[in-house]
Amino acid sequence: MQANTTPLGLRPYAMITANYWAFTITDGAIRMLVVLYFHMLGYSPLEIALLFLFYEFFGIVTNLVGGWLAARLGLNTTMILGTGLQVFALLMLTVPDAWLGVAYVMFAQALSGIAKDLNKMSAKSGVKLVLGQGGEGRLFKWVAVLTGSKNALKGAGFFVGGALLYAVGFRWALVCLAGGLFLVAIFAVRGLPAGLGRAPGKPKFGQMFSNTREINWLSAARFFLFGARDVWFVVGLPVFLSAVLGWNHMQVGAFLALWVIGYGIVQASVPRLIRSSKAIGDPNGGTARFWAFALALVPAGIALALMQGLDPAWTLIIGLGLFGVVFAINSAVHSFLILAYADHDKVAMKVGFYYMANAGGRLLGTVLSGWVYQSQGLEGCLWWSVGFVVAAGLISLKLPRKFEG
Numbered sequence: 001m002q003a004n005t006t007p008l009g010l011r012p013y014a015m016i017t018a019n020y021w022a023f024t025i026t027d028g029a030i031r032m033l034v035v036l037y038f039h040m041l042g043y044s045p046l047e048i049a050l051l052f053l054f055y056e057f058f059g060i061v062t063n064l065v066g067g068w069l070a071a072r073l074g075l076n077t078t079m080i081l082g083t084g085l086q087v088f089a090l091l092m093l094t095v096p097d098a099w100l101g102v103a104y105v106m107f108a109q110a111l112s113g114i115a116k117d118l119n120k121m122s123a124k125s126g127v128k129l130v131l132g133q134g135g136e137g138r139l140f141k142w143v144a145v146l147t148g149s150k151n152a153l154k155g156a157g158f159f160v161g162g163a164l165l166y167a168v169g170f171r172w173a174l175v176c177l178a179g180g181l182f183l184v185a186i187f188a189v190r191g192l193p194a195g196l197g198r199a200p201g202k203p204k205f206g207q208m209f210s211n212t213r214e215i216n217w218l219s220a221a222r223f224f225l226f227g228a229r230d231v232w233f234v235v236g237l238p239v240f241l242s243a244v245l246g247w248n249h250m251q252v253g254a255f256l257a258l259w260v261i262g263y264g265i266v267q268a269s270v271p272r273l274i275r276s277s278k279a280i281g282d283p284n285g286g287t288a289r290f291w292a293f294a295l296a297l298v299p300a301g302i303a304l305a306l307m308q309g310l311d312p313a314w315t316l317i318i319g320l321g322l323f324g325v326v327f328a329i330n331s332a333v334h335s336f337l338i339l340a341y342a343d344h345d346k347v348a349m350k351v352g353f354y355y356m357a358n359a360g361g362r363l364l365g366t367v368l369s370g371w372v373y374q375s376q377g378l379e380g381c382l383w384w385s386v387g388f389v390v391a392a393g394l395i396s397l398k399l400p401r402k403f404e405g
Contacts, residue, residue, distance in 0.1 A: 015187075016079070017149070020123040022184040023083055024150045026177045027116050028157020028260070029164065030090060034105070035238050036162065036249045037170045041097070049235045049370025050102060054110035056366050059359030062117040063352045075122040082118030083185040085111050090178040094171045117359060121352050123150075149268055155260025162253015214285075214341045215350055217398040219357035221288065222334055224395065226358050228388035229327060230365030232299070232381035236373035237316075244378075245313055255317075263324035270332035283333040285399025291330045292393035296386050298323045303382035330392075337399075361388075 031052075038048050069078055089111040093100070164173030238256065241247045247255070302319035306312060338354045365388070372380045 016123050018187075019079060019083060019184055020119060020150055021153050022181055023086060023116070023119045024153045025157040025160060026086055026090065026181050027112070028154035028257075029161030029173070029177055030093075030112060030157075031234075032158045032161030032238075032253050032256070033165055033170060033173055034093075034109070035235065036165055036242070036252065038100075038105075039239060039242060040249075041100075044370075045235050045239050045374045046370040047102065048239070049367055051105050052109055052234065052366045053363070054106045055113035055116075056359055056363030058110045058113045059117040060356050060363065062114045063121055063354075063356035063359055065352075078118045079122035080185060080189055082115040082122065083181060085115035085118070087178045087182050087185065089115060090174045090181070094174050113359075117355060121355055149264060152261045152264025152268070155257040155262070155264060157257075158260060159253050159257030162249050162251075162257070165253075166248070166250045212341060214399060215338065215354065217395055218288075218334065218337055218341065219354045221292070221392045221395040221399070222338075222354060223357040223361035223364075224388045224392040225292065225330055225334065225361065227361035227365035227368075228295075228299070228385045228392065230362050231368045231372065231384045231388060232378065233369070234366045235369040236378050236381040239373060240312075240378045241316075259320050259324055262321070263328045266325050267328035267332045270329050283336055284401055285337075285396060286401045287333050288330070288337065288399055289393050289396035291326060291333060292389060292396050295323070295326045295330055296389040296393065298326055299382040299385040299389070303379045303386070306379050306382075 034051060035048055038051060043051075089108050092108040092111070093105070095104075160177075161173065164176060168176070238252050241252045241255065242249075298319065302315060302323070305315045305319065338351060341350070368384060369381060372384055
């Protein structure tokens with residue numbers, strides 16, 4: 001059985017993207033629902049962070065095992081499995097408040113984390129397969145479109161979560177999200193090609209770790225890049241907006257939604273932005289490290305402004321805007337490089353390994369977000385973010401300047 005390197009057309013791409021979009025709205029919404037609702041119930045920032053501990057931990061496991069499963073069963077199977085698990089995880093949280101202890105919610109979030117990473121790994125790998133072999137410029141464009149639109153819709157999910165919590169309450173919000181996602185899953189079952197991404201033969205689990213030098217270094221940089229975002233964005237920022245600035249749930253959800261939507265729009269435009277300079281072609285290792293070090297300046301500037309007593313609301317609005325633009329460029333460059341570095345017939349396993357590192361960074365950032373905010377405030381979260389971004393930049397020095405993929 002030979003790996004298919006012929007483009008499959010836009011219909012499979014559209015089906016993958018539609019499923020990913022719908023899933024992403026629920027993923028953003030449930031994140032906002034859990035943070036705001038459990039803060040309202042009196043949970044501390046650290047306790048809220050712990051609710052997402054298994055969400056991120058099982059993301060690590062899922063990307064490792066999921067890439068291997070996708071190579072054996074097909075990306076269509078892992079994508080549908082992830083969507084179904086998310087429906088179940090949403091419905092798990094509709095139980096009475098007395099059942100919503102930390103352990104129960106952590107388990108529900110574990111299922112949601114497994115679902116999210118199965119879906120993301122399947123969608124990102126599927127893009128390379130439906131577009132066929134070669135044409136890195138075309139790949140960069142469509143990866144950026146998929147990732148950028150996903151992040152815009154995750155922002156919409158933040159707003160949907162805050163708005164539904166405000167309008168219909170926690171449980172009915174979850175029911176609405178589960179019902180909509182179930183309908184999308186039915187269409188995806190019928191529309192995705194069977195065996196998409198199935199590798200020749202039966203890949204062994206140990207092959208997940210047989211990566212090139214470039215993939216290993218890129219994965220390490222990704223770990224710190226996403227840890228740098230989540231160390232202040234997951235718990236510290238929404239709790240600060242609610243508890244310190246006095247914003248209500250609708251305002252917090254709308255603000256974070258607008259930020260992620262803008263971030264997604266920028267990310268989808270990154271190929272055009274990068275190529276606006278005649279001296280720059282497709283991204284390479286030099287691109288990754290330049291934008292990592294540029295990103296480190298932004299949380300440092302926000303922290304210094306807050307420490308100088310500048311208006312916190314305007315400092316965060318302006319600072320988050322700058323952070324979103326530069327972070328979007330970093331993320332789009334990374335998303336292109338992993339697909340460009342990965343062999344066509346092993347793309348699911350390589351992307352799975354890479355997003356395992358991504359999930360590890362998110363896990364560390366999430367836990368630190370609650371602990372650091374509780375002990376050092378939002379400024380402390382921002383300085384940790386600076387350290388993580390600098391680490392990502394230093395690791396990126398190991399990436400080749402000239403792309404040979």
